[in-house]
Amino acid sequence: MSTYKAIKLVKRPAGSIGPELFEVEEKTVPEPAEGEILIRQTYMSLDPAMMGWMSEDTDSYIPRVELGDVMRSSGIGEVIASKHPDFNEGDQVMGLFGWQEMVLTDGTGVNKVDKSLPPEMVLAVFALPGLTATQGLYGYGHPRAGETLVVSGAAGSVGSIVGQLAKADGLRVIGVVGTDEKADWIVNELGFDGAVNYKTDDLGAKLDELAPDGIDVYFENTGGPILDYVFERMNAHGRIVVCGLIADYTSENPRPGPNWMRIIKKRLSIQGFTMPDHWDKTKDLQAKLTPYVQKGQIKYRAHVLDGLESAMSGLGLFLTGDNKGKLMVKL
Structure with a gap:
């Protein structure tokens, strides 16, 4: 049997x-x-x-x-x-x-x-990672050419697609990663404008260097201390898309949130989201993602x-x- x-x-x-x-x-x-x-x-x-x-x-x-x-x-x-x-x-x-x-x-x-289509490509681009990146970036991030976007977990499946989409749309893109190898990959292979190694860099100084005009869109995949540094550098009417907080998933004492006064002063929009709310948009999201893939603008x-x-x-x-x-x- x-x-x-x-x-x-x-x-x-x-x-x-x-x-x-x-x-x-x-x-x-x-x-x-x-x-x-x-x-x-x-x-x-x-x-x-x-x-x-x-x-x-x-x-x-x-x-x-x-x-x-x-x-x-x-x-x-x-x-x-x-x-x-x-x-x-x-x-x-x-x-x-x-x-x-x-x-x-x-x-x-x-x-x-x-x-x-190779199965690896399907799972890496057209399945959950690509759908999540596309819905989060365009549904809530509302990116505009010339703006600055920071994405955490930038070498991960979702973060790498978010950054490449934003870069293709004319934004300045900075990725937050945890190793020098990942930093090299997102800058030299994916075309990001800069990378922050949250384990070794002076986070505030590095963000000031890479985003001298502040940050317009933050795509949050990880949580952790980088959130505080990005939050303090958000521009007026900035958008924060909260997709994941892996740093707190197994923590008994999750980090406290940022000071809400800055949300008022800078008129920030903060949106948490998950893909199960948007399964009905799957075909539309894949249709939006496909031209970027066809043009070779999405690597994985x-x-x-x-x-x-x-x-x-x-x-x-x-x-x-x-x-x-x-x-x-x-x-």
Whole structure:
């Protein structure tokens, strides 16, 4: 009897993320009933948001993953059996497939993907990272040519796309990263105007050097001390887009927020957002992103781990900053 592997969440994180939180289970490969498809997952996305999904929090934008459930994730795969009128064997598809080698589904939330597109590119650009970057930047950042944008987590999957989009639109773009290698990549490969290494630079002095006219748009992916320095340098009518705060995801004492008086003085707009509010815009967001990709204005790099079980330790790379580019698992 054929089996496949799935990984369940069995403990809540308490300051660290590792294999101790998960359990591997062998399952029997199911047969699709009428209206169902069986998908073999080929690539699985790892995203910082997963740390929020694993937490105790029940007051969030998406239900947490319950203990004993297969860990949630998006992925790309191939239909290997179909009794669904809209899907054929061999179709390349994308959806929320979870940490498992196979998934049986009625097709809800599953989208076909052009088979000519490499799976790594799909997950790195046209899936969650690209959608998040495009919605956040244009939906809330309202970038204008000639302005200055700072993006944290700038070498990550979302931040690198935000910066490249803004640069293509004529903004001055500064990225915040955690290593000199990442700084070199975003400046010399992606075309950013400058980089701040939050671990080694004098943050205030470096921002003053790179953004002498202040900051108009801040795209926040990480939180941490850089937020305070950027906040103090925001220009009047500046826009702050809050996408992620990975520095606080596993912290028992999250950092306090900035002084609200500056929000009044500078008439700042601050917007938190998550992509689940905007799934209905997926096709429009991909359509907006596509011309930039076709013109070669969006580059990416994929950090690929091998095998389903590598996800259990791989997720911790977000906390150490050792991931380089879009983190994913090849099954």
